[in-house]
Amino acid sequence: MNQFLTVVGGGLAGSEAAWQAAQRGIPVVLYEMRQTVPTPVHKTDQLAELVCSNSLGNNQAGSAPSLLKNELRSMGSLVMMAADLHALPAGGALAVDRDLFSAEITRRIEAHPNITLRREEIRDIPEAPVVLATGPLTSESLSEAISRLVGQEYLYFYDAISPIVDAASIDTRKTFFASRYGKGGDDYLNCPMDKETYQRFVKALIDAEKVPFARFEKPIYFEGCMPIEELAARGEKTLAFGPMKPVGLPHPETGKIAHAVVQLRRENQEGTAYNLVGFQTKLKYPDQKRVFSMIPGLENAEFFRLGAIHRNTFLNSPSLLGRELDLINRPGVYFAGQIVGVEGYLESTAMGMLAGLSAVKRIRGERFSTPPRDSALGALMTYVTERRSGTFQPMNVNYGLFNVQEMKIRDKKVRNSKISENALASLSRWQEAAHLEVDSAF
Ligand SMILES: Cc1cc2nc3c(=O)[nH]c(=O)nc-3n(C[C@H](O)[C@H](O)[C@H](O)COP(=O)(O)OP(=O)(O)OC[C@H]3O[C@@H](n4cnc5c(N)ncnc54)[C@H](O)[C@@H]3O)c2cc1C
Structure with a gap:
């Protein structure tokens, strides 16, 4: 196994995964195809381009999306750092100047001493450890390679989401x-x-x-x-x-x-x-x-x-991925971002962060412990990795993923702010126990 990490896809998840590993002293090679091969929706060659809305979602205290933002901040997220630097007034949402946001991330990735950025399309599965973060519009040849690796029936091309x-x-x-x-x-x-x-x-x-x-x-x-x-x-x-x-x-x-x-x-x-x-x-x-x-x-x-229906390449993750976000049958081959079956810019970022951290642990020969279930990061991770009998559909962060019944608090506002409080405290304990500190050189 390589002692460096390969990340494929310089979107939100891939940029975050590369950053998290690089910040912990792991050399990273990040591949992004967009200078040579376009996608049907991206308009620039910048990393972490926001393909549609410039809103990163609800930012109101007590909401599940706002909790996810705070958790990402507390973990040193590059995407959240760029978002906060280039935020625009947008009422209860966190909106950003999309050009400055992507330019900030591109500049920081390019300048990082541990990251080598290569502008190439990857057409086959690279050697482990690798994070595949090629998003809902993964290029055709790589989609075929993934499909061969995981089995055709486990890779989907459309979301058909019910409310x-x-x-x-x-x-x-x-x-x-x-x-x-x-x-x-x-x-x-x-x-x-x-x-x-x-x-x-x-x-x-x-x-x-x-x-x-x-x-x-x-x-x-x-x-x-x-x-x-x-x-x-x-x-x-x-x-x-x-x-x-x-x-x-x-x-x-x-x-x-x-x-x-x-x-x-x-x-x-x-x-x-x-x-x-x-x-x-x-x-x-x-x-x-x-x-x-x-x-x-x-x-x-x-x-x-x-509800929604749109084109989206994603895995039946609960059948394929373990609690470390890599393939049960090919340890060290991680997936991250929208392709694991989350929905949304920050949910994708979160999965990039976790896959990057999990890969760091593997490269160091240590075990990755998953974030606690009562945090937004842990709830999303559980959603995409927990075996289930019914169909699997992509999901955004929401309190339906938390065990809200256990709280027995009827007032929704009070209940939600209690969940947030618990989540941040729980995540902080996990962070400390998991020894995922940033290398002091960065
Ligand atoms: C049309 C559309 C609109 C959306 N609008 C919103 C929205 O408004 N708000 C929201 O929250 N979410 C939205 N989403 C959902 C999701 O949040 C975004 O798609 C998000 O960008 C996913 O992040 P990601 O990192 O997983 O993928 P991406 O950000 O798409 O990044 C994947 C990267 O991988 C690269 N890549 C692909 N294949 C290869 C390859 N073989 N080799 C090298 N590089 C490769 C791509 O060029 C891309 O840069 C939208 C999705 C789509 C498809």
């Missing part, structure tokens, strides 16, 4: 627990609809405003990825015979079969979050909230995440 709702905001008087034909206990919470409600709902779905597909996102081939509103537009009965079919779901008290049923599937063991089964969608966010509030039980629903 996730906060269990505490569901009106359970209108819903009932049951699995279809009684198979599988109470894993599903069902929202039954009568004919009239169903017809109004289908019409609202068809009439709602949609986000158009971007040029590079087309075409969507898979029937399983079909947006709910497109299914609705095929005919009034399509949903009632598809994702909203009521068969096998009699009401436990009346025995009646509803005209249609929206099934909510438990998203975590604690049952604090549920996803709307089969409700991947391209509706605009305000329209999702409006239309989905027509579902009985979800009138006042609060969403941890809304």
Whole structure:
């Protein structure tokens, strides 16, 4: 095994991974292809380019994204340092001047004595230790190499994300627990609809405003990825015979079969979050909230995440990666960033940071202990590495990933600020115990 670290992809995750290792005295070779090979969305050759919005998300104290920012800061994140230096006024969000932000990161990486930046496309898996952080638009030849390495069925090219709702905001008087034909206990919470409600709902779905597909996102081939509103537009009965079919779901008290049923599937063991089964969608966010509030039980629903469909190369990480973020079958081959199944600029950065630190430990011949589950970094890490039975879909940071039930605090604001407080304290203890201090030379 090499005594230096190879990082492929100079996006948010790759830049952070390279920085974290270099700061701890490990020589790093970072490959970024964009001076020679473009991607369909990047516009510059700068490292850590923000491909779309210039917002790094919610920055309001007590929110999960703000907690993640604070954790990244406390760990010496390069991305957060550049973001804070080039922040713009943006209300409750952290927005940045995108050019100055990327230029800052590029300059710091280029100037780091432990980092060699090579402007090349990597077409095959380099020798370990290597961090693959090539993002949602990984080049074709490398995607093929990854697919050969992990197995075609474990590498996906599209996200079809269903909304996730906060269990505490569901009106359970209108819903009932049951699995279809009684198979599988109470894993599903069902929202039954009568004919009239169903017809109004289908019409609202068809009439709602949609986000158009971007040029590079087309075409969507898979029937399983079909947006709910497109299914609705095929005919009034399509949903009632598809994702909203009521068969096998009699009401436990009346025995009646509803005209249609929206099934909510438990998203975590604690049952604090549920996803709307089969409700991947391209509706605009305000329209999702409006239309989905027509579902009985979800009138006042609060969403941890809304639905989406877009091109995205990502791994079925829980089946492939161990708790050190490398392949169970190829130790030392790490993945980081959006490709591991997180969603968002800072979530990608976080995975870059952890993969970089984990690789440092391996190069030093030590074991990497994962960050605590009650921190945002640990909760994200758990989400992408914990084995599960259902499908795996990319996730952004949200309190649905934390064990919020254990806290037994009903007031959401108080609960969230307690989670944040605990998380930062817990992360700081972990940092100390993990001996991940920055080399004093840097
Ligand atoms: C169109 C689009 C819009 C998005 N908008 C947002 C948004 O507004 N807000 C948000 O929070 N998230 C957004 N995301 C999601 C995600 O946060 C970003 O994609 C983020 O940039 C992911 O970070 P990353 O480091 O994993 O990948 P990237 O930042 O994409 O970095 C990967 C890097 O790897 C390089 N690369 C690829 N293949 C190779 C290769 N074979 N050899 C060498 N280099 C290679 C690429 O050139 C790129 O620089 C968006 C994603 C997409 C696709």
